[in-house]
Amino acid sequence: MKRICVFAGSNSGSHIEYLAAARTLGxxxxxxxxxxxxxxxxxxxxGAVADTVLAARGHVTGVIPEALVAKxxxxxxxxxxxxxxxxxxxxxxxxxxxxxxIALPGGLGTLEEFFEVLTWAQLGLHRKPCGLxxxxxxxDGLLAFLEHSIDERFVRREHRAMVIVSSSPDSLLEQFDQxxxxxxPKWIDGG
Numbered sequence: 287m288k289r290i291c292v293f294a295g296s297n298s299g300s301h302i303e304y305l306a307a308a309r310t311l312g313x314x315x316x317x318x319x320x321x322x323x324x325x326x327x328x329x330x331x332x333g334a335v336a337d338t339v340l341a342a343r344g345h346v347t348g349v350i351p352e353a354l355v356a357k358x359x360x361x362x363x364x365x366x367x368x369x370x371x372x373x374x375x376x377x378x379x380x381x382x383x384x385x386x387x388i389a390l391p392g393g394l395g396t397l398e399e400f401f402e403v404l405t406w407a408q409l410g411l412h413r414k415p416c417g418l419x420x421x422x423x424x425x426d427g428l429l430a431f432l433e434h435s436i437d438e439r440f441v442r443r444e445h446r447a448m449v450i451v452s453s454s455p456d457s458l459l460e461q462f463d464q465x466x467x468x469x470x471p472k473w474i475d476g477g
Contacts, residue, residue, distance in 0.1 A: 291384035295392030312338025314455035326350030
């Protein structure tokens, strides 16, 4: 893997462990010689992971829409900052640039971005690993909801298995290296 896209909150959250995890992930990316692709902001967990990679002389590509540059949230010290016209262009470019996707704790945007790339994987539009860095159990409720979705026959267990989960960045990256995407035909329930 050459580059991992990280989705993360533009805030730091309520636990110091979230910020620590963003920095640890940045360190892990550099140790594994993996570049960072992310949303291009200087704030919150997004800025923390980028700053950590940059401080260790790693490569960081930020992709940010013009509207957010205008609000002065763009990180101007990146290796590569790409300004795009829309959020849709941002997600498409990040998807094209990355060899895998990791979500740190975050809000609606983080969840939306993660589930979009996971849906792309489910549809066979890419074969890249998608993982959650489950800091302090942040994603436990979400994972329980996915199990509920399986029980209710809206998600296949094989598709849930596409979500790699760990509380350790190193473990997550190791699992990414071993990831083999499932081949699952589209499930259409006729009932």
